[in-house]
Amino acid sequence: DMVYGLDNIGSGTEKADTPSIAEQDSLLKRESGINSNSPMRLRMEALIKQHQKLIVQELEKLDGSKFRIDKWERPNGGGGISCVLQDGKVFEKAGVNTSIVYGNLPRQAIAKMRVNHKALDPDVDSLEFFAAGLSLVLHPHNPMAPTVHLNYRYFETANADGTSNAWWYGGGCDLTPCYLFDEDAIHFHKTIKEACDKHDKAYYPRFKNWCDKYFSNKHRGETRGVGGIFFDDLDETEKDQEQLFSFISDGLKAFLPSYMPIIEKRKDMPYGEKEKQWQQLRRGRYVEFNLVHDRGTSFGLNTPGSRVESILMSLPLTARWQYMHEPEKGSREERLLNVLKAPREWL
Amino acid sequence: DMVYGLDNIGSGTEKADTPSIAEQDSLLKRESGINSNSPMRLRMEALIKQHQKLIVQELEKLDGSKFRIDKWERPNGGGGISCVLQDGKVFEKAGVNTSIVYGNLPRQAIAKMRVNHKALDPDVDSLEFFAAGLSLVLHPHNPMAPTVHLNYRYFETANADGTSNAWWYGGGCDLTPCYLFDEDAIHFHKTIKEACDKHDKAYYPRFKNWCDKYFSNKHRGETRGVGGIFFDDLDETEKDQEQLFSFISDGLKAFLPSYMPIIEKRKDMPYGEKEKQWQQLRRGRYVEFNLVHDRGTSFGLNTPGSRVESILMSLPLTARWQYMHEPEKGSREERLLNVLKAPREWL
Numbered sequence: 001d002m003v004y005g006l007d008n009i010g011s012g013t014e015k016a017d018t019p020s021i022a023e024q025d026s027l028l029k030r031e032s033g034i035n036s037n038s039p040m041r042l043r044m045e046a047l048i049k050q051h052q053k054l055i056v057q058e059l060e061k062l063d064g065s066k067f068r069i070d071k072w073e074r075p076n077g078g079g080g081i082s083c084v085l086q087d088g089k090v091f092e093k094a095g096v097n098t099s100i101v102y103g104n105l106p107r108q109a110i111a112k113m114r115v116n117h118k119a120l121d122p123d124v125d126s127l128e129f130f131a132a133g134l135s136l137v138l139h140p141h142n143p144m145a146p147t148v149h150l151n152y153r154y155f156e157t158a159n160a161d162g163t164s165n166a167w168w169y170g171g172g173c174d175l176t177p178c179y180l181f182d183e184d185a186i187h188f189h190k191t192i193k194e195a196c197d198k199h200d201k202a203y204y205p206r207f208k209n210w211c212d213k214y215f216s217n218k219h220r221g222e223t224r225g226v227g228g229i230f231f232d233d234l235d236e237t238e239k240d241q242e243q244l245f246s247f248i249s250d251g252l253k254a255f256l257p258s259y260m261p262i263i264e265k266r267k268d269m270p271y272g273e274k275e276k277q278w279q280q281l282r283r284g285r286y287v288e289f290n291l292v293h294d295r296g297t298s299f300g301l302n303t304p305g306s307r308v309e310s311i312l313m314s315l316p317l318t319a320r321w322q323y324m325h326e327p328e329k330g331s332r333e334e335r336l337l338n339v340l341k342a343p344r345e346w347l
Numbered sequence: 348d349m350v351y352g353l354d355n356i357g358s359g360t361e362k363a364d365t366p367s368i369a370e371q372d373s374l375l376k377r378e379s380g381i382n383s384n385s386p387m388r389l390r391m392e393a394l395i396k397q398h399q400k401l402i403v404q405e406l407e408k409l410d411g412s413k414f415r416i417d418k419w420e421r422p423n424g425g426g427g428i429s430c431v432l433q434d435g436k437v438f439e440k441a442g443v444n445t446s447i448v449y450g451n452l453p454r455q456a457i458a459k460m461r462v463n464h465k466a467l468d469p470d471v472d473s474l475e476f477f478a479a480g481l482s483l484v485l486h487p488h489n490p491m492a493p494t495v496h497l498n499y500r501y502f503e504t505a506n507a508d509g510t511s512n513a514w515w516y517g518g519g520c521d522l523t524p525c526y527l528f529d530e531d532a533i534h535f536h537k538t539i540k541e542a543c544d545k546h547d548k549a550y551y552p553r554f555k556n557w558c559d560k561y562f563s564n565k566h567r568g569e570t571r572g573v574g575g576i577f578f579d580d581l582d583e584t585e586k587d588q589e590q591l592f593s594f595i596s597d598g599l600k601a602f603l604p605s606y607m608p609i610i611e612k613r614k615d616m617p618y619g620e621k622e623k624q625w626q627q628l629r630r631g632r633y634v635e636f637n638l639v640h641d642r643g644t645s646f647g648l649n650t651p652g653s654r655v656e657s658i659l660m661s662l663p664l665t666a667r668w669q670y671m672h673e674p675e676k677g678s679r680e681e682r683l684l685n686v687l688k689a690p691r692e693w694l
Binding site for chain 1: 415417431433440442565566567627631634635638639645647648649653655656659660662663664665666667668669670671
């Protein structure tokens with residue numbers, strides 16, 4: 001995911017005169033803890049860790065199995081917590097990861113980011129940055145139960161004097177069923193729309209379209225799933241930082257209410273060998289999107305030294321590719337494909 | 348694969364005054380058939396189709412099942428033959444494809460290719476091209492039997508007057524076992540080396556290294572398999588066209604002798620659930636290479652209108668991703684990984 005890709009890009013600054021943001025934050029945490037007056041970096045870190053804990057708790061209750069928890073630290077500040085449940089009772093594979101990165105952006109990466117963030121100084125050789133994100137992918141066993149993905153992230157760059165320069169938020173949440181229950185898609189979109197509407201009535205339609213466009217297996221002319229919301233680069237030209245943080249918080253809060261009623265309803269539905277095989281083919285499409293098109297994944301995998309196991313926790317436990325597979329005319333499988341080929345308005 | 352990626356890039360020329368190479372070739376084939384005086388385009392087409400037929404025949408004999416054969420034509424000349432055997436007795440999935448493409452390279456693609464082919468004119472808006480290739484991937488059921496991949500291709504561009512401009516060959520063949528039998532790797536490399544040595548003693552060492560470098564899952568620090576040979580852009584600066592065609596022919600001829608003795612020996616070996624699971628994990632790595640790193644595949648998937656099912660016939664029927672899987676110390680699984688992390692000289 002986006003944030004993992006940035007792992008290990010650079011490793012601390014060489015400047016001795018001004019404290020880096022990593023040093024500032026480490027000092028602040030030790031001296032005064034984190035509160036609403038702390039820098040956004042620390043508040044975002046606290047927010048995603050709190051939601052990670054809550055989500056893992058609820059999923060453990062549902063599944064009846066425990067997550068494996070791996071914590072790692074980065075030598076120059078930051079680190080991550082990967083929570084993975086594999087071969088559980090409800091989930092084939094479930095990953096809920098947080099990652100905090102302090103690093104340095106090389107000149108080339110700055111040039112790319114300037115396209116969306118004019119505040120970035122084009123005339124420096126490197127720029128200290130901070131990234132924090134929560135990433136989640138749940139693949140249930142039951143083919144009637146949809147896969148879900150969520151990612152919320154915050155990004156900040158620092159001036160040479162250690163003050164903050166550009167900042168932005170990105171994220172979203174989307175649903176990928178193998179068998180389509182309209183009521184599930186409607187419930188999912190409705191819950192997310194309510195969280196969006198509290199902040200801006202234009203958000204849901206805008207981010208819903210962005211999601212359909214982004215999560216698309218362009219080579220097949222299919223979206224990955226039935227969508228949700230997706231956005232990136234939300235900065236001061238959009239709303240002030242406090243308002244956007246509040247939006248992100250509500251997006252995170254909406255996750256459990258958007259997904260838990262669906263998984264509760266679907267996890268024990270009867271199914272046969274045929275449904276399991278179709279699920280495996282759809283898992284193959286999930287792999288195709290993540291490995292071919294997802295910018296965060298390919299950026300991460302092409303970044304030397306990144307934590308590959310955390311990036312690829314998003315892949316299903318098993319997948320299948322069958323040459324020239326075509327669903328039967330009028331089948332439920334074909335109905336799903338038709339919706340993926342022409343994304344629908346759910347509300 | 349490389350050649351499929353070029354499918355549907357352009358669609359014929361608009362020039363009315365000079366016949367395109369597609370038109371020339373179509374006329375030549377009708378009037379005089381294909382012989383050793385025909386343009387290289389037609390000789391390459393004949394060569395790969397002949398080997399496709401032979402290889403499919405031998406594999407059908409071995410497996411006891413028939414390939415499904417799909418032929419398709421391109422509106423402006425060229426076409427392809429996809430031969431796929433799925434869920435056979437020996438092979439989980441086997442694909443043997445040929446593809447012939449007449450099309451137009453856009454300016455951007457010309458600029459990229461000029462890096463290796465100075466003969467290309469940088470000052471034209473588009474360039475007619477021809478590409479022909481044979482691609483093959485065989486995934487056996489038995490975890491003791493290795494996957495094998497082969498690709499040989501020829502590429503040519505035309506001047507505006509319909510004469511040929513730049514041309515080059517690419518290709519190779521490589522072996523991907525789940526369980527390593529040294530004798531198999533040695534036999535495979537030895538057979539290929541003999542084909543290379545007939546043409547140039549420097550070829551095998553040079554193309555063996557190229558193969559280890561190219562078929563690498565860089566994000567994991569592992570090669571895809573135990574290698575073979577790989578090369579690209581062999582043109583008149585290397586050897587004359589006739590000599591290179593003869594080398595390609597011998598490469599193709601070496602395929603059955605390099606692989607058949609291995610599959611014969613391994614296809615009925617006993618194995619258990621544990622070996623099958625390890626195979627599935629290794630299949631996952633195969634998918635990672637093909638979708639993340641293989642230039643031909645990603646180019647193909649990002650080219651609108653390409654035949655996705657032919658490109659992705661290279662993927663295994665089934666694959667698996669397990670978080671933080673590590674083979675036991677001293678196991679055969681660990682031994683394979685050690686070789687993939689530090690490619691070996693087999694001869």
